[in-house]
Amino acid sequence: MNLNPIQLFDTESSTFTYILTAPGSNQAVIIDPVDHQLERDLRHLERLGLQLALVLETHAHADHVTSAGRLRALTGAQAAVPSGCGIAPAELQLNDGDVLRFGYAEEIRVLHTPGHTAGSMSYLWRGNVFTGDTLLIDGCGRTDFQSGSSDALYDSVTGKLFALPDDTRVWPAHDYKGQAVSTIGWEKRHNARLANRSREDFRILMSELKLAKPKLIDIAVPANQNLGLPHGA
């Protein structure tokens, strides 16, 4: 049965943070928390009477800094990250096919979906997939830095994500157009970059985007590889 997450939005970086809650327990999971939203996120946990079990990252972000390290310290949660992202201080280094558990009987399945970065993971839970920057609503993440690869992203989306049931809800790490959620079925048929497009077409499309370098990348990536904590902390 589909349970919607609680979706929070950071207007500065257009980042979605998700809080997962489930029946029979007050344990919660947070996905991709943002450093300057730490207070907001803690207040949600407090108001909802939630105990944070896991802080999950979809990848080492280039556009904002995570609050994972501070959330872990403040709540006692474990940090779970893709093993291929160089996020050394996290205790749970995830690989494709791993299953994370929380609450009474909740399972989060780990899906390796490289392309935006080589390590990027998607997370499956209760009819939802949290796709990070691999698959966005009517779009996808860039593939031109940080070990990105348009070939790998093409395979991850068309081979792995589009193989999920059509009614799986897609919750991305970002949206820039005021949209909140989509489905695998819709993206498979309509995604402007990936629906009905050949690998070669997609490679050309991505190579021609000519995107600016993210302002924060030189600070954010090393910071995120340390869970957002000052180095040495």
Place this chain on the structure above:
Amino acid sequence: MNLNPIQLFDTESSTFTYILTAPGSNQAVIIDPVDHQLERDLRHLERLGLQLALVLETHAHADHVTSAGRLRALTGAQAAVPSGCGIAPAELQLNDGDVLRFGYAEEIRVLHTPGHTAGSMSYLWRGNVFTGDTLLIDGCGRTDFQSGSSDALYDSVTGKLFALPDDTRVWPAHDYKGQAVSTIGWEKRHNARLANRSREDFRILMSELKLAKPKLIDIAVPANQNLGLPHGA
């Protein structure tokens, strides 16, 4: 069992719109849709494969215009509104205690919670309460226009909403501080305006707010009393 709604935010008016979905059916309900977000909302219904059963209003808003009339026309949904708000063209005029049904076996219970306006309703569904402008996160709606009454709001919140189970999730019609959801238990203990405050204290507090008249009120209220449709339409 608590099912979270899908929560959408309009930055212009700081209004939350909610889409309710449930197991076993593709029927959905939308609460407090905003006129200029019609496209966004229709796209969510399309992407999620939802059929809109009901358009619900919590009250006749003064700060934005509803898209209820157009959504009804475009989707075939029924419009359900508080009977005391003068929203004449809606087919379902709701009274305290009414139950709305959608999907396989979903029930929405109607709770008359006057104070922000005389007709204001809250809606209870699956461990959630949609409080409109009656109860906000750590605040409440104003009571100084549109048949508002601080006495009535005090009774609605402390007598009716605070009587709900502590873990009931509170989804308001607005938030101005980046917060998304709260609980009855937290608001009962911590709400800055209403927790542990006497009726007389609350009356004084509300009378001293000296809020500006909402810019859109003279347009929005008559428009919303016609479900956002042009008069004569």
